[in-house]
Amino acid sequence: MAMASFRPPPLALLLAACLSALVLAVAHARTPRLEPTIRLPSQRAAGQEDDDSVGTRWAVLIAGSNGYYNYRHQADICHAYQIMKKGGLKDENIIVFMYDDIAHNPENPRPGVIINHPQGGDVYAGVPKDYTGKEVNVKNFFAVLLGNKTAVSGGNGKVVDSGPNDHIFVFYSDHGGPGVLGMPTYPYLYGDDLVDVLKKKHAAGTYKSLVFYLEACESGSIFEGLLPNDIGVYATTASNAEESSWGTYCPGEYPSPPPEYDTCLGDLYSISWMEDSDVHNLRTESLKQQYNLVKKRTAAQDSYSYGSHVMQYGSLDLNAEHLFSYIGSNPANENTTFVEDNALPSFSRAVNQRDADLVYFWQKYRKLAESSPEKNDARKQLLEMMGHRSHIDNSIELIGNLLFGSAGGPMVLKAVRPAGEPLVDDWSCLKSTVRTFESQCGSLAQYGMKHMRSFANICNAGIVPEATAKVAAQACTSIPTNPWSATHKGFSA
Secondary structure, three states, X not given: OOOOOOOOOOHHHHHHHHHHHHHHHHHHHHOOOXXXXXXXXXXXXXXXXXXXXXXXXXXXXXXXXXXXXXXXXXXXXXXXXXXXXXXXXXHHHEEEEXXXXXXXXXXXXXXXXXXXXXXXXXXXXXXXXXXXXXXXXXXXXXXXXXXXXXXXOOOOOOOOOOXXXXXXXXXXXXXXXXXXXXXOOOOXXXXXXXXXXXXXXXXXXXXXXXXXXEEOOOHHHHOOOOOOOOOOEEEEEOOOOOOOOEEEOOOOOOOOOOOOOOOOOEEHHHHHHHHHHHHOOOOOOEHHHHHHHHHHHHOOOOOOOOOOOOEEEEOHHHHHOEOHHHHOOXXXXXXXXXXXXXXXXXXXXXXXXXXXXXXXXXXXXXXXXXXXXXXXXXXXXXXXXXXXXXXXXXHHHHHHHHHHHHHHHHHHHHOOOXXXXXXXXXXXHHHHHHHHHHHHHOOOHHHHHHHHHHHHHHHHOOXXXXXXXXXXXXXXXXXXXXXXXXXXXXXOO
């Protein structure tokens, strides 16, 4: 059978086919590469492991204080939660520690509402109550971070159940001191213990990278000389190892809170990174870019008169990554263009973190009617706080003089080690010395944390806790009866 003769297609058809293929090729080449998808555990197929480009974002948010006068710490944490939520993280991956005694506090002028900005909206709505009250403690925080469900006590049992390709973000806002961070339930958190937990987390291979934002006085001392640069942890701190951090939106300062508020609404470093996150496209903004903006804003126009030195530690190469990988990004900001010159206002005034409670008690006292029972109570609270501060300062000064002489005491207690060195060589000695002091002289409380360097220097000078106990007994013949000095809550170490 004769085969049909082959007739080539018309030239027009060949040209059309070639043109179509060319268009498809160009279109494919111009298609932008999407950022690696970050999936939640619930979105993974059963038995399917993520590849290197895929991971889950986890966030741990901790307010380490309680009391209405510390309003700002829980306000910071609630604001951070709203950023994570708008950024796409789910509640199953956000773990919140907060005492939860602010929103419904009788002194809160807006019951059930917490604000973090003078004109800001409610940041409390929808915040998970994962760990509240006495559940906010060091043991639970460490168990949550390590993903150890059996070690958690109370709360809803939520932990960072992360895998090797996951990204973890930790934000901690509270009072602090050299080498120590506050907790509403004793003991306090010490720098060596925190870094040990981060090392354990790394050894377990349960994260790809971890970012830690820390708001506290002397917060740099938590990582200075302690945090390795090879465990995939990048940390920034509100201050260096020897200075205070600052409260902001405080009564009598500018900008000030609404007149019905007697307390600071936020912290300078914290609101700086969060207000930046509120307005920028975090898919394109890097950790380093935010660090530089926050550093500039927290420096108070480079004067540091009402500001601090924001620092960074650990695996600094991670700061090239986008914030989106850790805290997501609000879709409403996708068209925002990043600018190095941040449009957010700088602050001309702020309040030293350690004086923020004094501002609160003074404002409260000032507003009350003369001779009223409430004013008398407020006066008593203010005097008790000032008495506690004076007792702590004088007792530690006397202990230093007894140990090293009146000339040598101040020099030893106030000595600051060179940058890059940890606060103390023997952390066990430090904690024992703190317990020794508190058993003789009363609780340090949140103000007394400022003297942690003095205790560290006593240990660095080779003084054993037993020797400190003897001079502490001479310096403090009794424990003051005010609630700040009382030790019924336990020891801070």
